[in-house]
Amino acid sequence: MLDTKCTSTLALIDPELALNLKSIVRGVEKEGLRVTPDNTVAQDGHPRALGSTLTHDSITTDYSEALLEFITPTSTSIDNTIEYLDRLHKLTLQNIGQQVIWPVSMPCSLNGDESIPIADYGTSNIGRLKHVYRQGLAVRYGRIMQSIAGIHYNFSLPDSFWQAYQQKMQAQSLTSSESLQDFKSAQYFSLIRNFRRYSWILHYLFGASPVLDQSFLNGRETHLQKFGERTFGLPYATSLRMSDLGYQNTAQQDLHVSYSSLPEYVKTLGEAIHQKYPPYEKIGVKVDGEYRQLNTNVLQIENEYYSDIRPKRVTHSGEKPIAALRDRGVEYIEVRILDINPFTRVGISASQMRFMDAFLLYCLFSQCPEVSDSCCPEIRDNQTKVILEGRNPDLTLRWGDHEIPFKQAATELLSAVQEIAGKLDQAHGADLHSTAVQEQLAKVENVALTPSGQVMQRIQNGEEFLEIARDQADQFAQQFSELAANVDFDQTLNEMAETSLRKQAELEQSDTLSFDEFLAAYNQA
Known part of the structure; x- marks a missing residue:
């Protein structure tokens, strides 16, 4: 299944260079709905005790006022990242009364669109921009x-690694004498291209979402099977979240965003951001004095492009991501593309993070030719097959002009x-990364060990999706x-909350443009 046209640079990673892999920097963004005792979406506002969702660094909201998003600081320590998530969950639960944090990707019981309150970020221009963007997603x-x-799993390597790796690549005539930043960008895009090849794994x-509650369908016809009274799914599915039931976007189907290089990516994504789309023009931007969307383009902003993996750069205040x-x-x-693991209290485990590091390094060290347009359907087909029937014992994947058994x-x-994991073990002086890969190999041998397999086992035992999720949430x-208790952490987070509220108030008082003027300038940038 591996591309025979690829060449590995793993041999360049000698013990000295491998030591730099100890300094991999990670960050996690973890979402979770606030859910009431009757398993419905919370309708109250974000708790003031948790600060401002506009300006807080660690606790904010994603689409909905009830959809919490926890953001860890970047760290070279996996254990510290897990602990930080633990602490954010504990602190938040102390401030949401009888509500729980829903521990699965697919939502609780819904009552149509209106049961999902759009996130509110205050009256500043930037706050209103974020709200109107979400209103645009709604329409x-x-x-x-x-x-x-x-x-979302954020991953980067330190400059000390990139400098040494670039020198070794140049010595083998595997790269040109470009600047360090240009080299890094090119290598990250190589990683992204390989990720798209192999992310089916x-x-x-x-994948942990083989089933969902019937309320998510909202009366839509479906090819899903019914399990129990109100649970629908597919017997071999791994992640309905990533299927066309989840993040579907027909308007984006004809977009061609290129991952061949950073300049091509910026160019093609920029074109999409400014491409008009007649169905959105019919919706209108401002109707009866109320904004429905930011603009009528295929993408209101870059973040509307639903990609499995993104190149990123921390932005300056007011700067667009694509410009950065x-x-x-x-x-x-x-x-x-990672589902929340309902059997791990923060949704992701240390072992999973170690595997992710090894997998992403594999994608980096495999120097492969660019994915041609003719290969893109094959990539999509393999992903779709695994999403919908990944645990099917007869599953095969496409590889060129033939099929290969999934196993x-x-x-x-x-x-x-596993070879990459060995290099990481060398650097850390332990076998934790190899153990993490072995855990994944065991899942290939036994589908019941996968998160989706564990969910389906409980479904087959007679439980409903809502019952499983609620049971895990309560546990x-x-x-x-x-x-x-961690008094120092709580004090720091309380200070962060107070600071964030002050920052939001300052933003709301400092605006000099009307929102109409602000949005016009934003859309022209």
């Missing part, structure tokens, strides 16, 4: 799609990732309540 795709939660290993990439290059990558493809890929809430 374009509906709010139900936006109630899905996930985990992540759907299998970490264009001007200063890629700083890190963001993996966006063979997965074993071959994970065996290659986790109890576990968080029993965590020993």
